[in-house]
Amino acid sequence: MSMTLRRLTRAATAGLVAAAALTAAAHSAEAADTLGSAAAGQGRYFGTAVAANHLGEADYTATLDREFSSVTPENEMKWDATEPSRGTFTFGSADRIVDHAQSQGMDVRGHTLVWHSQLPSWVGSLGASDLRTAMNAHINGLMGHYKGEIHSWDVVNEAFQDGGSGARRSSPFQDKLGNGFIEEAFRTARAADPAAKLCYNDYNTDGVNAKSNAVYDMVEDFKSRGVPIDCVGFQSHFNSNSPVPSDYRQNLQRFADLGVDVQITELDIEGSGSAQAADYTKVVEACLAVSRCTGMTVWGVTDKYSWRSGGTPLLFDGNYQEKPAHDAVLSALGGSGDPGDPGDPGDGTLSCTATYTRTADWSSGYNGQVTITAGDEPISSWTTTVTLPAQQSVSSLWNGTPTRSGNVMTVRPSWNGTLAAGASTSFGFTVAKNGSDAAPAVGTCTAS
Numbered sequence: 001m002s003m004t005l006r007r008l009t010r011a012a013t014a015g016l017v018a019a020a021a022l023t024a025a026a027h028s029a030e031a032a033d034t035l036g037s038a039a040a041g042q043g044r045y046f047g048t049a050v051a052a053n054h055l056g057e058a059d060y061t062a063t064l065d066r067e068f069s070s071v072t073p074e075n076e077m078k079w080d081a082t083e084p085s086r087g088t089f090t091f092g093s094a095d096r097i098v099d100h101a102q103s104q105g106m107d108v109r110g111h112t113l114v115w116h117s118q119l120p121s122w123v124g125s126l127g128a129s130d131l132r133t134a135m136n137a138h139i140n141g142l143m144g145h146y147k148g149e150i151h152s153w154d155v156v157n158e159a160f161q162d163g164g165s166g167a168r169r170s171s172p173f174q175d176k177l178g179n180g181f182i183e184e185a186f187r188t189a190r191a192a193d194p195a196a197k198l199c200y201n202d203y204n205t206d207g208v209n210a211k212s213n214a215v216y217d218m219v220e221d222f223k224s225r226g227v228p229i230d231c232v233g234f235q236s237h238f239n240s241n242s243p244v245p246s247d248y249r250q251n252l253q254r255f256a257d258l259g260v261d262v263q264i265t266e267l268d269i270e271g272s273g274s275a276q277a278a279d280y281t282k283v284v285e286a287c288l289a290v291s292r293c294t295g296m297t298v299w300g301v302t303d304k305y306s307w308r309s310g311g312t313p314l315l316f317d318g319n320y321q322e323k324p325a326h327d328a329v330l331s332a333l334g335g336s337g338d339p340g341d342p343g344d345p346g347d348g349t350l351s352c353t354a355t356y357t358r359t360a361d362w363s364s365g366y367n368g369q370v371t372i373t374a375g376d377e378p379i380s381s382w383t384t385t386v387t388l389p390a391q392q393s394v395s396s397l398w399n400g401t402p403t404r405s406g407n408v409m410t411v412r413p414s415w416n417g418t419l420a421a422g423a424s425t426s427f428g429f430t431v432a433k434n435g436s437d438a439a440p441a442v443g444t445c446t447a448s
């Protein structure tokens with residue numbers, strides 16, 4: 001979608017955003033036992049990294065939509081994905097994630113604008129002056145496209161070296177532009193989207209050590225000179241070689257005391273069972289103890305798609321079952337996963353989720369599909385709504401029975417109302433765009 005069209009789309013779909021907000025409100029009212037709603041009760045978001053190519057998987061999307069209140073595109077906003085050749089921006093995969101998040105009332109973290117990795121080779125071959133121009137154009141290109149849609153951007157990622165020196169990492173930016181590239185990136189970012197929180201993001205900075213000291217000094221310097229910076233991201237990739245540091249809370253607090261928010265941005269902890277659960281508890285408790293720790297993001301929905309899948313570091317296993325670590329996080333957030341809670345197996349509560357994907361797309365239209373998944377009890381019928389942007393119209397709908405009122409369709413089953421616990425069905429529809437490429441909003445699913 002073009003930059004202009006994205007902004008127009010936002011303006012034209014205020015109703016959709018309102019519908020998404022209603023969906024989110026319904027989520028939190030009915031589900032005090034999800035990570036996102038429990039974190040909201042603490043004034044925090046609870047997010048996950050998302051990969052666009054998994055959004056068509058019903059269990060993946062059902063878990064995402066039920067549990068999380070913020071998403072970070074795992075790879076889709078990186079330089080190689082968004083500007084593979086100079087001046088040619090490609091936003092398709094990132095747009096799919098942002099559209100999905102908005103349809104569910106979730107926030108989006110932007111990751112990442114200036115990073116030495118996943119950097120197309122053309123960037124590394126530029127001379128200093130051209131590189132500076134290209135860096136600023138890249139920031140403007142991404143932030144302009146998503147202006148007003150991203151709550152926090154990782155403006156610069158991983159600019160400091162590992163090891164004890166606290167030195168800057170070698171990269172085309174560091175090597176050709178010198179230390180000043182970081183503040184230049186932040187100044188450009190502030191002008192590009194003044195509403196977005198601007199973060200510096202790094203790993204192995206989670207405890208007090210030489211690397212985090214170097215980042216601390218930079219943030220202190222930025223604050224003293226008025227360089228725009230709002231937050232520091234602590235990636236928090238932990239395993240036995242890099243355990244949760246004992247001074248994690250203290251480290252978050254000292255950054256917060258500089259006058260920036262802190263966010264846990266890529267949390268995962270290798271392990272299993274109660275030991276893994278205990279480590280997750282430490283992280284959540286540390287964030288909750290620091291008032292400027294505004295939210296946490298785990299680096300993926302399910303172990304099977306983790307970048308460290310062999311270490312099973314996430315909250316849901318490969319079958320999307322909640323792990324002890326999930327229950328520990330929920331409990332630390334003040335939520336309740338006790339048997340008998342609404343949504344738990346065996347409590348008799350009939351429930352379902354509705355998840356939207358675009359399955360085909362052409363210039364004048366698209367096909368949408370809504371997957372209905374029963375909750376922990378078998379159901380005999382379901383109802384959901386699909387709210388279209390005002391310009392769009394539906395020309396046909398299959399495997400469901402629609403009732404239309406203005407641009408809202410209420411859809412009930414045709415032959416496919418009966419679903420076993422956890423089972424899915426879907427209905428599809430063809431839409432004429434009539435000039436609007438925006439996604440429809442899918443309402444709460446009601447089961448009987």
Ligand code: G3I
Pocket residue numbers: 074075117118203235266307
């Ligand atoms: O999409 C291609 C696919 O077409 C190809 O067949 C396949 C073959 O290798 O590669 C696929 O791309 C991979 C991509 O993930 C998508 O799965 C890349 O090889 C792989 O390198 C890439 O890894 C990502 C990694 O960043 C790259 O640095 C991980 O998914 C992503 O989780 C990881 O995330 C980083 C954060 O951005 C920054 N902090 C550390 C964190 C973990 O490394």
